[in-house]
Amino acid sequence: MRWLPPALLHVLAMGASAGVGAQPLSEPLRSEGAAPAEAMKEPAPRGRERLFDRQDGPLDLSSLLENPRGFLPIPIVVTEPAVGYGGGAAGMFLRPRKEAGDEGWARPDISGIGAFATENGTMGAFAGDASRWMDGRLRTLVGAAAGEVNLDFYGLGSGLPSLDQKVRYSLQFAGAVAQVNWQLAPKSPWAIGMRYVFADVDPKLRDEPQPSGLADSARVKISAPTAILEYDTRDNVFTPTRGVYAETSWLASREALGSTDDFERFQQIVMGWQPLAHGVTLAARGSYAWSSDGTPFFLRPFVQLRGVPAMRYQGDQVASVEVEARWRFSGPWSGVVFAGGGTTRVTGDNFSATQNVGSGGFGFRYELARKFGLDVGIDVAHSPGTTAVYLVVGNGWFRP
Secondary structure, three states: OOOHHHHHHHHHHHOOOOOOOOOOOOOOOOOOOOOOOOHHOOOOOOHHHHHOOOOOOEEOHHHHHOOOOOOOOEEEEEOOOOOOOOEEEEEEEEEEOHHHOHHHHHHOOEEEEEEEEEOOEEEHHHHHHHEEEEEEEEEEEEEEEEEEEEEEOOOOOOOOOOOOOOOEEEEEEEEEEEEEEEOHHHHHHOOEEEEEEEEEEEEEEEEOOOOOOOEOOOEEEEEEEEEEEEEEEEOOOOOOOOOEEEEEEEEEHHHHOOOOOEEEEEEEEEEEEEEOOOOOEEEEEEEEEEEEEEEOOOOOOOOOOOOOOOOOOOEEEEEEEEEEEEEEOOEEEEEEEEEEEEEEEEEEEOOOOEEEEEEEEEEEEEEEEOOOOOEEEEEEEEEEEEEEEEEEEEEOOEEE
């Protein structure tokens, strides 16, 4: 979970992070030091025990977070190159489903609320909840956000000389998302679902003179159901050490439902984690996205890699791959290295063009809540012309 405010509108409108995949697993919570179910029957912690692990003493907020009144305060430190420096605060509430044993800790109910602002005038507030019902087979997600995002977009307008020419827009937005998923059978990794997104976006150009072929202001409404197919065998939703997560989604925005324009969007995401020897976990993420004619410019797919500015590489088709190695070298401490690459393709009546970009970096993690398998840390990432720092809660590819 990277605190990346520029992507907030995209997440809301496309549901890019709205997947809820959960099913009972026979695997333990974590491969390193997972808490057995018997531990849940221990006396309620008091005093220092609420902040430190009973087993070996390091800082551990598991006991605090499992309390109905406990929450994880998260400072939002924004260093995203697309919007500049900024900050804010968020609160994450975790509600373990204790009746589900280890599974209830690996996939707790999650709620969050927060707000942020950056130096280029970007600001927003958001709230959401992801919960599970009926022994975990039914999963729901609801969320809402509002604010203003100031971003640079590339490859727009008939009068621009190249895909590297930027156009600066300010996007005022408000929207909501609701999703329901149903596990096909008890203990099955497969689930089907439906997501609905509504958003009202008011884009305004910040450039003078106005680029050829671009409107100064054109209010856009999105009303879009999305069909979803999921596969999930992760041992933990926050910091997995083994398993696979995949989501296939097809979005259809329609004027008949209140949208400004008709358009479609397809996305395929696959992520996997494999434990190796000596505390090393190898992971990879691949994604492909396609959008049809009529898709609003701010909802076209873009390369999402650590170190690459949000919306910098957009296209009608976008694909990317990122690999990561995590090494738990001492108690709750881990080191991370990662690298990836992405490509975009834009087609028009008389032209087609592609762009490629690579990125990589390193970071560290600290296991802040052992029972939940929740790591936090910092990533430093680099791509051509850009270096960025990210605060990571869970992992860089978080899906609740």
